Amino acid sequence: QVQLVESGGGLVQAGGSLRLSCAASGRTFSSYPMGWFRQAPGKEREFVASISIGGSTFYAGSVKGRFTISRDNAKNTLNLQMNSLEPEDTAIYYCAAKTGAATNWRWYETTYWGQGTQVTVSS
Secondary structure (H helix, E strand, O other), X not given: OOOEXXXXXXXXXXXXXXEEEEEEXXXXXXXXXXXXXXXXXXXXXXXXXXXXXXXXXXXXXXXOOOEEEEEEXXXXXXXXXXXXXXXXXXXXXXXEEOOOOOOOOOHXXXXXXXXXXXXXXXX
């Protein structure tokens, strides 16, 4: 069992930055691929970024070059650095863990979800 708790969301102006963190419980954090998803009102939950057990990273096209995912296995923490934020990035951001590969991650493949943190980007 893995429990995930996100933090770091908030309100920021377009062009600004935010850093999201996800604290994971349990001793097996390092054995899970980890990722971030987001869901805007009226839209499906979508993949943002993921990181494999070995540290390989994968990004949605809409955030590539602006967002950076990282993990600290010693601290059981997952991070998402978000730069050059756009109003279209406004959503609830969820931390996620799964078994298997970190690539081509569909939301229904997720094993564990956090409760989400709101990110709002004003224009």
